[in-house]
Amino acid sequence: TGNQWGYGKDDGPSAWNTNYPVADGDRQSPIDILPHQARHDPNLGPIVLNYDRCTSINIANNGHSVVVEFEDSDDRSVIQGGPLDNPYRLKQFHFHWGGKGCHGSEHTVEGNSYASELHLVHWNAVKFKTFGEAASTSDGLAVLGIFLETGDEHRWLHMITDALYTVKFKGSVTDFKGFNPKCLLPSSLHYWTYLGSLTTPPLHESVIWIVVKEPMIVSEKQLGKFRTLVFTGEEEDERTRMENNFRPPQLLKGRTVRSSN
Numbered sequence: 001t002g003n004q005w006g007y008g009k010d011d012g013p014s015a016w017n018t019n020y021p022v023a024d025g026d027r028q029s030p031i032d033i034l035p036h037q038a039r040h041d042p043n044l045g046p047i048v049l050n051y052d053r054c055t056s057i058n059i060a061n062n063g064h065s066v067v068v069e070f071e072d073s074d075d076r077s078v079i080q081g082g083p084l085d086n087p088y089r090l091k092q093f094h095f096h097w098g099g100k101g102c103h104g105s106e107h108t109v110e111g112n113s114y115a116s117e118l119h120l121v122h123w124n125a126v127k128f129k130t131f132g133e134a135a136s137t138s139d140g141l142a143v144l145g146i147f148l149e150t151g152d153e154h155r156w157l158h159m160i161t162d163a164l165y166t167v168k169f170k171g172s173v174t175d176f177k178g179f180n181p182k183c184l185l186p187s188s189l190h191y192w193t194y195l196g197s198l199t200t201p202p203l204h205e206s207v208i209w210i211v212v213k214e215p216m217i218v219s220e221k222q223l224g225k226f227r228t229l230v231f232t233g234e235e236e237d238e239r240t241r242m243e244n245n246f247r248p249p250q251l252l253k254g255r256t257v258r259s260s261n
Ligand SMILES: COc1ccc([C@H]2OC(=S)NC2=O)c(OC)c1
Pocket: 065, 094, 119, 121, 135, 143, 197, 198, 199, 200, 201, 202
């Protein structure tokens, strides 16, 4: 019915342009990042995250990913600086990942993909009244992308992976209070930045992308817990494992990628 989309053979990224023609637009995401072709811009200041008063609300399985939502009725948790002209409010974060042994990041670097990618989604509440309005208007959103690479166990990611069994099925939501995503960030926030889009339908070209160069390290075991989620609802017959929920890189179409130092 309606605009059903997914990551399968028939409803996956190559079919999205049928119901969402912007899929073939001029500022689509993700992209393959070529560090040597990125323009180092000395005017690009550091990214500043003020998450200390952030208020997480719940964790949910929306049938495409696992999402942690935040209270965004005031400027209690914002990102600013870097390429941003205003502070952008933290709305939610979610992940994209691959199958066992395969990689699942959305952005790639010189054709190389990481095991997974975390998206911290922020919206410009100075210029827009609602997230929905910001999400459908140029530069209404700022998404901080963090790569996940497998290696040692991440000391704080268990706070998320320990909750995943409570949101196994599409449509499940459980309380998730007191989580500050600052604990997930790598030590350096050097980044690439470019103008792009949402990476799932409706694919709005509304995102200022900030992709952090240094990956966070998580264990294969921790990553495996994301694959215990399913795309399907508890009432449905089939149990389709949630994995490979990533869109492949899109054409740059003349865009410039800038690099902080
Ligand atoms: C309506 O809210 C949405 C809709 C889609 C996305 C996708 O775009 C990116 S980026 N990752 C996604 O899964 C979203 O994330 C900001 C938020």
